Amino acid sequence: MATADDGTDRRFIVDQIGRIYVHGPDGLDPEPFLDLTDRLVAVGQNLPNWVAYDERGLLGLAFHPEFAQNRRFYVRYSAPPDDDELDHRERLSEFTATADGTRADPESERVLLDLPWYRPLHQAGTIEFGPDGYLYAALGDGLNPFNGQDITDNFKGSILRLDVDSRTDGKPYGIPADNPLVGSEGLDEHYAWGLRNPWKMAFSGDRLIVGDVGQATWEEVNVIERGGNYGWPLKEGFHCHDPQVGTSDEGECVVQSDRGEPLVDPVLEFPHFTEAGDAVGFAVIGGHVHTGPIDAIRDEYLFGVFTRSFTDPAGRLLVATPQESGRWPVREVQFADRDTLGIQILSLGVDGDESYVLGTTAALSEGPLSQQQGVVYRLTPA
Template structure:
């Protein structure tokens, strides 16, 4: 299988992000604050390099971590060594990677103890029976892993979704405190949740709407499944308290109204933070709850899509939930075009970040964003960061609560541990 060069990857990624974002808005709804973060500067301590596009990192135990490279390799690092101790190559199972397709997410089963199960999200070619004019196939599979290497022959495919377009593939997978596997699914691609593969929904002002549909497909949703059981008609179980069990809709869906949820995480208090990439105007961070409707394609952030006025509730009177943080593509203050979801920081190394949500934007070179919850809602700061590649792709978290950043640039991709600048060792 031909693997594009790093130069081709960077060019393709830049093009796809531009297409994802569309045009820009000039108004800003976030006023950056300083307070406890005044003067804070961050820096990256490199822990692994040599990647094309490291899009996910999981750390099951101190000194041990797995990194997913978008072009098909899962690399395992053990101890302080900079070279991988094991590499699993899945490139032969991918649709052509690059842009927003490829190997997109990994998660280890909570019972992993050096061996166990890993769940892998990737883009695969269409198979027989899927619409021939669609782009590719969303795949979620389970593999056995031991000694840092996946057993390629152990693949058990859990979920397949035909994807009509090349973009909005999301890709994050992760276990919640409840032991269930959560899976982010984009709206199917293109623009405005319209066109080929985008079904009609209840909202007439914008044609199409996988984000607002809960009966025809799983696109535009956050799923929640039980990988430790199986139903009669599927290779996984569905938790009985999923919101649509026994109701009209697809049982796997946990929340909906998403465009392209690029990374999610659970905070120390169990809250679920989901970053949803916007289209023309706003990027958003949502605190997601069971059965929540997060607005797309009726709204982008807190604003209407293709209409001057729009509803604030769904067809049954359920609210369209506002993001806790949003920022514009243009304007004064903090801007960006493609949000990269992170984590609530609870490590000891950077006390001023304690309890704050740290994330990024793909084009915010030299900055990480910090959301702070207060009595009057959330505020947003940009904190300078040095020593990492120019484009942040993803975040990880160590068992001690410290943050890892996956990034890429002209010199390739790397994973860094984030420290306060004065505390970073070269």
């Protein structure tokens, strides 16, 4: 969910299968703001049997800070391949809305990035404008863990930072002069790296907070700093990780990259299972610091867990208390009117100081991408 700073009471809801809908004062507009279904890979189809959930699709939306004047906005989506060796291509594109801002012009597309993707996973996809006016874009490792430490040959496993209002060296975007690799080894677009699948991220003030989905045992949340290396695949959470066998343990950890960069620890982690073997949850969903009217979670970092079950809609909503240093303590959100949310959590959103949770009531075993069971919940005080 995204909002445009244009003085209207609208929430733009991204549907993974390729459409953006508008929720306004009168409810959900049945006509999409933008329909890209004809430009997407066949979401939910022709997947290998080891893929439980298709992560491709329409994955990110961000409105230009001056949308009210220039009507420009940006999307991330998975396009069909142009090569038999590829699964699909990942695109970051600019579109323009009509003069009154009520609909997007589908013919206005200007492609900023068009990246080959070899497997149907780990695209990430969130895009966000920072308080500096630059566009930040999250990219997963493409299911090749070593991509997270490669800053010279690809953008995968990284957060990119682009100036969409200028051009550099013939590129369709500019490179901010203070990006950390400008003038040194590595691709200038990088802002931070060493990530696995930063599925959701958001700015809270001037702080960029990212949920990075784990592999073997641990899920983590990171506060992103310029030039930070967040350790994947050399670490998972606070733990050592062996990228050759895909396991994490408490042994003697690598503390720096081959380039001598310190590996930055997350601010929090949680395991997939308790010591007793009960499921805690799989796939962290990054959120934001809640600033709204709910006293119990005000100024806390609100985030989610995609699910803890493959047969039931069992997402969990969590909060963590930000700290100046050290780990952020975590607890589960309690609801006055229900024991559980009853959804798989896919994203969180903000409109002003109100927080929203987005997901589906369909379980993974029910093929959620083939059903119309998506929901948007607004959190309110008990």
